[in-house]
Amino acid sequence: MRKNIVAGNWKMNTTLPEGVKLAEEVNEALKGVNANCDVIICTPFTHLASVNAVIDPAKLGLGAENCADHAKGAYTGEVSAAMVASTGAKYVILGHSERRQYYGETSETLREKVALALENGLTPIFCIGEVLEERENGTFNEVVKTQIEEGLFNLSADDFGKIILAYEPVWAIGTGKTATADQAEDMHAHIRATIAAKYGNEVADNTSILYGGSCKPSNAAELFAKPDVDGGLIGGAALDAESFMGIVKAF
Ligand code: 13P
Numbered sequence: 001m002r003k004n005i006v007a008g009n010w011k012m013n014t015t016l017p018e019g020v021k022l023a024e025e026v027n028e029a030l031k032g033v034n035a036n037c038d039v040i041i042c043t044p045f046t047h048l049a050s051v052n053a054v055i056d057p058a059k060l061g062l063g064a065e066n067c068a069d070h071a072k073g074a075y076t077g078e079v080s081a082a083m084v085a086s087t088g089a090k091y092v093i094l095g096h097s098e099r100r101q102y103y104g105e106t107s108e109t110l111r112e113k114v115a116l117a118l119e120n121g122l123t124p125i126f127c128i129g130e131v132l133e134e135r136e137n138g139t140f141n142e143v144v145k146t147q148i149e150e151g152l153f154n155l156s157a158d159d160f161g162k163i164i165l166a167y168e169p170v171w172a173i174g175t176g177k178t179a180t181a182d183q184a185e186d187m188h189a190h191i192r193a194t195i196a197a198k199y200g201n202e203v204a205d206n207t208s209i210l211y212g213g214s215c216k217p218s219n220a221a222e223l224f225a226k227p228d229v230d231g232g233l234i235g236g237a238a239l240d241a242e243s244f245m246g247i248v249k250a251f
Contacts, residue, residue: 001205001206002205002206002207002208002230003037003038003208003230003231004036004037004038004208004224004230004231004251005037005038005039005040005164005208005210005230005231005232006035006037006038006039006040006231006232006234006244006247006248006251007039007040007041007042007061007063007091007093007125007164007166007210007231007232007233007234008026008040008041008042008234008235008238008239008244009042009065009093009096009212009233009234009235009238010022010041010042010043010044010047010065010238010239011065011098011235012044013044013239014043014044014047014239016046016047016050019043019044019047019050019051020047020050020051020054022239022241023041023043023047023051023054023055023060024054024055025241026039026041026055026060026241026244026245027054027055027056027059027060028241029241029242029245030056030059030060030245030248031056031059033245033248033249035059035248035249035251036251037231037248037251038061038231039059039060039061039248040060040061040062040063040091040125041055041060041061041062041063041238042062042063042064042065042091042092042093042125043062043063043064043065044065045064045065045079045083045084048062048064048084048087048088048089049087049088052087052088052089057088057090061090061091062087062088062089062090062091063089063090063091063092063093063122063123063125064079064084064087064089064091064092064093064122065092065093065096066079066092066093066094066096066099066113067079067080067081067083067084067092067094067113067116067117067122068080068081068113068116069109069110069112069113069116070112070116071116080116081113081116081117081119081120081122082116082120084120084122085120085121085122089122090121090122090123091122091123091124091125091164092113092117092122092123092124092125093124093125093127093166093233094110094113094114094117094124094125094126094127095110095113095126095127095128095147095151096127096168097127097129097131097168097170097173098173101170107147107150107151110126110151111150111151111152111154114126114151114152114155114163118159118162123162123163123164124162124163124164125164125165125166125210125233126151126152126163126164126165126166127165127166127167127168127212127233128144128147128148128151128165128166128167128168128191129144129147129167129168129169129170129173129212129213130143130144130169130170130171131170131171132170132171135169135171140169140187141187141190144167144187144190144191144194145190145194148165148191148194148195149194149198153198157199157200157203160195160199160203160207161203161206161207163207164207164208164209164210165191165207165208165209165210166209166210166211166212166233167184167187167188167191167209167210167211167212168211168212168213168233169183169187169213170213171213172212172213172214173212173213173214173235174214174235174236175213175214176214177213177214178213178214178215178216178219178223179211179213181219181222181223181225181226181229182226184211184223184226184229185226185227185228185229188209188211188226188228188229188230189227189228191209191228192204192205192207192209192228195207208230208231209228209229209230210229210230210231210232210233211223211229211231211232211233212232212233212234212235214236215232215233215234215237215247216236216237216243216246216247217237217243217246217247217249217250220232220246220247220250221250224250224251231251232247234247
């Protein structure tokens, strides 16, 4: 059966010493807890190796926030999936709306990134979600379906089974405006049905679908109680160990 997961996305926050300290705090806090979910932190590239050295991999997973769409070579400033994997990281967030919006990521580049992540043994946390205009004009289900089809449906069922999905309505990211638990459930059920139509019920039932967007300790339990919401991808609230743990304990 699919896993429950709480993953932090630190985005472009924390210096290296601050990041190592935050990772140590989360790692320490997890020692006393029998979490009912997998717990992951996704940090800036610069932090990965140092964070990997201070966490217990049995309790806390580590991921990057992006990787390159090429394997290696003359791509100044890029970080490859192999480089990420060599730090000890096991996950990589791909297709975050901030990457799509600000850095022009397309489904085409994302297919390359997903393939390279999988080749290097990384688990992609693949993000999808509509913008406010699409929520308001009612096209949101179609928009998200297209993102999944274009970004992932080239995969074999076996490879698709390695993907974690994260539904992040763009209008809820960093805005304090969370999707209601019913809005999240409706979309997650739609995503699962989309997967089932392509890969069958078993693959769909085994896919973890996380919700992201202003998720915090006060609203996590209600969201996670929904049958198709398998956890959260957490931005702002992951930057403080106590609030992140508050979300972990919502399971
Ligand atoms: P916030 O939790 O800050 O809204 O960010 C969500 C997000 O984008 C996680 O990837």
